[in-house]
Amino acid sequence: LLGLHTKKIGQNLHYEETVDSTQKIAHRLAQEGAVEGTVIVAEEQTAGRGRLARKWYSPKYTGVWMSIILRPAIPPQHAPQLTLLAAVAIVQAIQEVTNVLPDIKWPNDILVNNKKLVGILTEMQADVEQVHSVIIGIGINVNQKLEHFDSDIQHLATSLSIEEQKEVNRAALMQAIFLKMESLYEDYLENGFGLVKHLWESYSISIGKRIIARTLKATIEGHAKGITNDGVLLLEDDNGTVHHIHSADIELSSK
Ligand code: BT5
Structure with a gap:
């Protein structure tokens, strides 16, 4: 064109x-x-x-x-x-x-x-x-x-x-x-x-913030640390476990 x-x-x-x-x-x-x-x-x-x-x-x-x-x-x-x-x-x-x-x-x-x-x-x-x-x-x-x-x-x-x-x-x-x-x-x-x-x-508004992620299986709250090279979200919960979130709806936590 x-x-x-x-x-x-x-x-x-x-x-x-x-x-x-x-x-x-x-x-x-x-x-x-x-x-x-x-x-x-x-x-x-x-x-x-x-x-x-x-x-x-x-x-x-x-x-x-x-x-x-x-x-x-x-x-x-x-x-x-x-x-x-x-x-x-x-x-x-x-x-x-x-x-x-x-x-x-x-x-x-x-x-x-x-x-x-x-x-x-x-x-x-x-x-x-x-x-x-x-x-x-x-x-x-x-x-x-x-x-x-x-x-x-x-x-x-x-x-x-x-x-x-x-x-x-x-x-x-x-x-x-x-x-x-x-x-x-x-x-x-x-x-x-x-x-x-x-x-x-x-x-991004989520990285570095406390967020809630709702996946099909679970709801996880924690600190959004960043994304991986595959675009997967890294979410650290309060026990220090880092979750790899492939698919979810997220919102900022008010805590
Ligand atoms: C998306 O899904 O946000 C992906 C939308 C992609 C639409 C494009 S349009 C061209 C192409 N052809 C298609 O058929 N689709 C793509 P998701 O994250 O699942 O969000 C869907 C939710 O957004 C709905 O459940 C509503 O709550 C909300 N929503 C629906 N229509 C909206 C609109 N026009 N503006 C803002 N929010 C809307």
């Missing part, structure tokens, strides 16, 4: 008015051999999804609802690193296009004043040794007003226009994300996870 200024990401762009889920379409296109950097973006999703089959509200013309296909030659256990890479790129793009200063909450939320602005869902197609494709789903609330949010998320969600008190150009935001992602991704493929890890920790 002329004017996009990227080499890969967004060069093959599928734009749709209404879809069930851009993730679902991305999975199909990836299976059919879509090139790395293929992006599926929709004005509206009727069945947008989060983790664990949760619903992602994606009303028409208000947000950026998109999925990006990458094909890194990495082992499957490194795929979560790309969630963190996407989060860093999105924070940097938001800071470039708006005056909003978001924080990252492990593993996949971008928040402003503790309200959710962005959700990221990373899925992959892989065998035991090698990733075939990583599909990064990104949902960004851009121009919703508070009353546009469904009642169950009104108290926990926000949008860029609520924070900026003006409309934000969604195309400019997408372009900024593509550019930031591409340069971080090139560095990642060449030099590994180091730069992304460092930037991610600098934007």
Whole structure:
């Protein structure tokens, strides 16, 4: 695409008015051999999804609802690193296009004043040794007003226009994300996870804090020490045991 200024990401762009889920379409296109950097973006999703089959509200013309296909030659256990890479790129793009200063909450939320602005869902197609494709789903609330949010998320969600008190150009935001992602991704493929890890920790609100992590099996409270090279959260409980948290919902502890 002329004017996009990227080499890969967004060069093959599928734009749709209404879809069930851009993730679902991305999975199909990836299976059919879509090139790395293929992006599926929709004005509206009727069945947008989060983790664990949760619903992602994606009303028409208000947000950026998109999925990006990458094909890194990495082992499957490194795929979560790309969630963190996407989060860093999105924070940097938001800071470039708006005056909003978001924080990252492990593993996949971008928040402003503790309200959710962005959700990221990373899925992959892989065998035991090698990733075939990583599909990064990104949902960004851009121009919703508070009353546009469904009642169950009104108290926990926000949008860029609520924070900026003006409309934000969604195309400019997408372009900024593509550019930031591409340069971080090139560095990642060449030099590994180091730069992304460092930037991610600098934007994170959880690292160094006392947090509560709810996994499917247990609730653990303790000190968030950092993340490993696989993007796993290191949580030290009050007995000094360090837990490796692969998947959980976390919140800051008030203790
Ligand atoms: C996520 O899941 O945060 C990942 C969301 C990924 C959405 C993108 S949009 C493009 C692509 N296509 C898809 O179908 N999905 C991806 P999770 O951490 O499980 O959070 C889900 C929870 O966030 C829900 O249970 C709600 O509480 C809340 N939520 C739902 N819609 C929201 C919204 N628009 N803004 C803020 N919070 C929302």
